[in-house]
Amino acid sequence: MTDLEQLGERAQSASYTLGLLATTQKNQVLAAMATALIAHQDEILAANAQDLENPQVPTKFIDRLRLTSERIQDMATGLTQVATLADPIGNVDRAWRNEAGLMIAKERVPLGVIGMIFEARPNVTVDASALCFKTGNAVILRGGKEAIHSNQALVKVLRSTLRAHEIDENAIQLITDTTHATAEKFMQLTNYVDVLIPRGSARLIQTVLAKATVPVIETGAGNCHVYVDKDAQLKMATDIVINGKVQRPSVCNATEKLLIHQDIAADYLPSMIQALRDQGVEVRGDAATQAIVADVVPTTDEDWGTEYNDLIIAVKVVPSEAAAIAHINRYNTQHSEAIVTDNYRAGKVFQQRVNAACVYINASTRFTDGFEFGFGAEIGISTQKLHARGPMGLAELTSYKYIIDGDGQIRQ
Amino acid sequence: MTDLEQLGERAQSASYTLGLLATTQKNQVLAAMATALIAHQDEILAANAQDLENPQVPTKFIDRLRLTSERIQDMATGLTQVATLADPIGNVDRAWRNEAGLMIAKERVPLGVIGMIFEARPNVTVDASALCFKTGNAVILRGGKEAIHSNQALVKVLRSTLRAHEIDENAIQLITDTTHATAEKFMQLTNYVDVLIPRGSARLIQTVLAKATVPVIETGAGNCHVYVDKDAQLKMATDIVINGKVQRPSVCNATEKLLIHQDIAADYLPSMIQALRDQGVEVRGDAATQAIVADVVPTTDEDWGTEYNDLIIAVKVVPSEAAAIAHINRYNTQHSEAIVTDNYRAGKVFQQRVNAACVYINASTRFTDGFEFGFGAEIGISTQKLHARGPMGLAELTSYKYIIDGDGQIRQ
Numbered sequence: 086m087t088d089l090e091q092l093g094e095r096a097q098s099a100s101y102t103l104g105l106l107a108t109t110q111k112n113q114v115l116a117a118m119a120t121a122l123i124a125h126q127d128e129i130l131a132a133n134a135q136d137l138e139n140p141q142v143p144t145k146f147i148d149r150l151r152l153t154s155e156r157i158q159d160m161a162t163g164l165t166q167v168a169t170l171a172d173p174i175g176n177v178d179r180a181w182r183n184e185a186g187l188m189i190a191k192e193r194v195p196l197g198v199i200g201m202i203f204e205a206r207p208n209v210t211v212d213a214s215a216l217c218f219k220t221g222n223a224v225i226l227r228g229g230k231e232a233i234h235s236n237q238a239l240v241k242v243l244r245s246t247l248r249a250h251e252i253d254e255n256a257i258q259l260i261t262d263t264t265h266a267t268a269e270k271f272m273q274l275t276n277y278v279d280v281l282i283p284r285g286s287a288r289l290i291q292t293v294l295a296k297a298t299v300p301v302i303e304t305g306a307g308n309c310h311v312y313v314d315k316d317a318q319l320k321m322a323t324d325i326v327i328n329g330k331v332q333r334p335s336v337c338n339a340t341e342k343l344l345i346h347q348d349i350a351a352d353y354l355p356s357m358i359q360a361l362r363d364q365g366v367e368v369r370g371d372a373a374t375q376a377i378v379a380d381v382v383p384t385t386d387e388d389w390g391t392e393y394n395d396l397i398i399a400v401k402v403v404p405s406e407a408a409a410i411a412h413i414n415r416y417n418t419q420h421s422e423a424i425v426t427d428n429y430r431a432g433k434v435f436q437q438r439v440n441a442a443c444v445y446i447n448a449s450t451r452f453t454d455g456f457e458f459g460f461g462a463e464i465g466i467s468t469q470k471l472h473a474r475g476p477m478g479l480a481e482l483t484s485y486k487y488i489i490d491g492d493g494q495i496r497q
Numbered sequence: 498m499t500d501l502e503q504l505g506e507r508a509q510s511a512s513y514t515l516g517l518l519a520t521t522q523k524n525q526v527l528a529a530m531a532t533a534l535i536a537h538q539d540e541i542l543a544a545n546a547q548d549l550e551n552p553q554v555p556t557k558f559i560d561r562l563r564l565t566s567e568r569i570q571d572m573a574t575g576l577t578q579v580a581t582l583a584d585p586i587g588n589v590d591r592a593w594r595n596e597a598g599l600m601i602a603k604e605r606v607p608l609g610v611i612g613m614i615f616e617a618r619p620n621v622t623v624d625a626s627a628l629c630f631k632t633g634n635a636v637i638l639r640g641g642k643e644a645i646h647s648n649q650a651l652v653k654v655l656r657s658t659l660r661a662h663e664i665d666e667n668a669i670q671l672i673t674d675t676t677h678a679t680a681e682k683f684m685q686l687t688n689y690v691d692v693l694i695p696r697g698s699a700r701l702i703q704t705v706l707a708k709a710t711v712p713v714i715e716t717g718a719g720n721c722h723v724y725v726d727k728d729a730q731l732k733m734a735t736d737i738v739i740n741g742k743v744q745r746p747s748v749c750n751a752t753e754k755l756l757i758h759q760d761i762a763a764d765y766l767p768s769m770i771q772a773l774r775d776q777g778v779e780v781r782g783d784a785a786t787q788a789i790v791a792d793v794v795p796t797t798d799e800d801w802g803t804e805y806n807d808l809i810i811a812v813k814v815v816p817s818e819a820a821a822i823a824h825i826n827r828y829n830t831q832h833s834e835a836i837v838t839d840n841y842r843a844g845k846v847f848q849q850r851v852n853a854a855c856v857y858i859n860a861s862t863r864f865t866d867g868f869e870f871g872f873g874a875e876i877g878i879s880t881q882k883l884h885a886r887g888p889m890g891l892a893e894l895t896s897y898k899y900i901i902d903g904d905g906q907i908r909q
Contacts, residue, residue, distance in 0.1 A: 101826065105849060183871050187860055196882050197852075275706075279882050294687075300712065300883045321905040328907035414513065436900045437517060440609075448599055448903025457908070458899075459595050470608050470691050470896035471712045472884040484882035487870075488848045491860025493733040495740035496869070 093277025132238035307337030442475035505689025544650035719749030726838035854887035
């Protein structure tokens with residue numbers, strides 16, 4: 086048995102006891118973890134300093150890698166917030182008596198062992214551990230090599246808190262060998278890992294999808310569109326596009342494309358594009374857009390499938406709502422799409438026909454988020470249709486089992 | 498674009514319109530398919546005869562491959578039954594207003610394109626087509642080469658019925674190239690297929706799991722146990738074990754293993770084993786069982802993980818309920834497990850701690866079935882924890898999307 090298999094077996098073994106913990110006990114442990122993070126912040130910051138001193142860390146990673154007292158406090162606050170959330174484990178979705186007289190209850194249970202693969206953000210270590218623990222799942226963390234010292238220090242604090250509460254510390258484990266070869270083996274640990282959730286860049290997620298034999302929940306890619314219909318309130322449209330593009334351009338629910346009905350394009354696009362430029366956005370446009378605003382950057386075919394994650398937007402003039410929907414269904418990542426319209430039928434058709442996790446009428450794509458949805462937490466945003474779609478909170482980290490009570494029934 | 502990719506694109510294109518069909522219209526088409534199968538039974542039987550004449554078809558496949566007027570009538574009845582079931586598409590699981598004032602509705606939608614991979618049973622062609630059509634999914638069927646003429650004849654009838662109702666016939670497509678190379682490419686058609694559901698032997702399912710990059714729902718493996726506790730009613734235990742083992746030994750919910758508490762083993766096993774033998778069952782036993790009934794076939798380690806699908810059972814004497822649970826969680830396939838006991842605590846502990854889709858107190862494992870559960874249909878029995886667990890009916894062939902109505906909300 087390899088080291089990795091042993092780690093998997095320990096996680097599986099821990100998962101059997103985790104599913105049985107009372108909610109009260111889990112909440113006490115989460116509160117104790119928060120206290121312990123603050124108590125051990127000097128060691129955590131020292132470990133983080135070691136990571137930051139590594140000359141091989143790319144400059145663009147420095148900000149997301151850096152921990153401060155304030156960020157550790159945020160992690161601790163996150164832990165106490167997870168403690169306040171309702172525990173989905175043990176909920177009965179429905180129960181019924183079948184024709185043979187069996188009482189069948191569909192009861193929420195943990196998934197088992199969750200594998201998290203992520204990059205240089207140490208806060209994911211604490212977030213993911215908290216959400217998995219609250220839902221009775223064991224977690225195996227594989228963070229980026231840039232954050233290895235920080236992650237080790239954080240996991241040490243979390244595990245010692247588990248031990249202090251007489252809970253199997255293997256509920257939370259970190260893979261310390263950060264080579265690609267070990268990551269690949271981890272993605273194929275089907276005997277021990279029930280699901281993999283990658284969090285990070287599109288490249289990371291594509292790698293996991295290609296290499297994994299463990300089931301993966303695909304997250305995070307967001308090529309989101311706003312379609313401004315001919316019956317839109319134009320001031321509202323501008324607010325929604327600006328908010329979607331500018332408020333936080335690096336995230337997956339940011340707006341990346343603007344589609345506009347041809348009937349209003351000539352009147353509306355000059356002011357819309359000016360408003361974007363006033364916010365520092367680079368505006369790219371198709372031929373029809375160029376004909377209206379001559380100095381936009383011409384788009385290429387590649388633009389339509391690209392998630393910029395930056396202050397860039399591409400604009401396309403469409404002849405009809407149907408053309409907008411066809412374009413979206415061809416190029417989107419099934420994340421979040423919005424129409425701006427006051428036409429009842431146009432709105433309903435858009436919501437029915439667009440293939441995406443979240444389809445908005447008259448609102449910013451930026452609302453696709455576990456906290457905005459009221460879930461109180463978020464482990465990621467699923468862009469697949471199996472198991473979970475859209476923002477994933479605690480409920481999406483559960484499975485179910487059928488608990489069946491009989492009194493001697495046999496099948497006829 | 499390869500032939501297979503074209504087929505995938507046609508399925509995806511059909512899926513966009515299928516999701517919009519009214520329930521009434523879908524039910525009319527299902528009824529018309531039933532009528533058409535009866536009307537065209539001569540062609541179907543002729544095609545089936547061609548398959549049966551193939552000297553390369555293994556003898557054991559003949560029965561499942563053979564169609565008769567009666568079997569075609571059964572398929573037609575199945576289609577009309579699916580028409581009577583409630584349509585899950587468009588159901589709203591829940592809807593709420595978030596803090597920003599958005600109305601968020603979680604609405605059931607089709608998965609999209611479902612790939613079915615199966616062996617020599619032509620009835621799967623009709624069953625799967627009906628269930629996928631009712632739930633607004635396009636289906637791509639890849640049946641075994643032994644049944645290719647039968648499947649082509651059946652699919653021809655189903656597609657012509659779709660055409661006659663002006664529905665995209667590519668809602669139902671059959672892969673006619675039955676080579677392994679094409680099957681493998683099908684399993685990796687991630688751009689067009691949303692989920693693969695293999696139905697058939699353990700070997701088929703393992704191959705699909707190993708080769709597929711499309712998400713798979715694992716079905717059908719059932720190494721099911723009955724644990725007879727020391728507080729069991731012994732007559733009930735015997736009935737449950739006999740029913741689980743004998744009623745239909747070839748299926749996945751049949752009982753394969755008998756675990757028995759040591760306190761009652763010496764008194765109970767002789768009559769239990771005799772009852773099994775009276776039904777023609779080969780009884781294998783561990784050392785403790787051999788000490789009680791000398792002439793059982795000695796078990797090897799391999800027995801505990803084996804699904805016999807035959808009139809064979811293996812018996813193990815365990816020192817405690819905890820030992821029974823540990824054995825089950827080590828060797829089971831997470832399908833169906835039962836305890837026979839009149840002890841409240843023993844029953845609850847078993848249901849909580851056994852890791853399986855269906856956990857019974859005092860009932861036969863044979864009840865794990867979509868029809869017995871009252872789902873009115875079954876596309877398979879999932880043995881994984883992601884998306885669906887246990888019997889899968891129409892609801893398990895759906896995903897959801899969030900339909901969000903705003904009036905100009907932007908994120909703060």
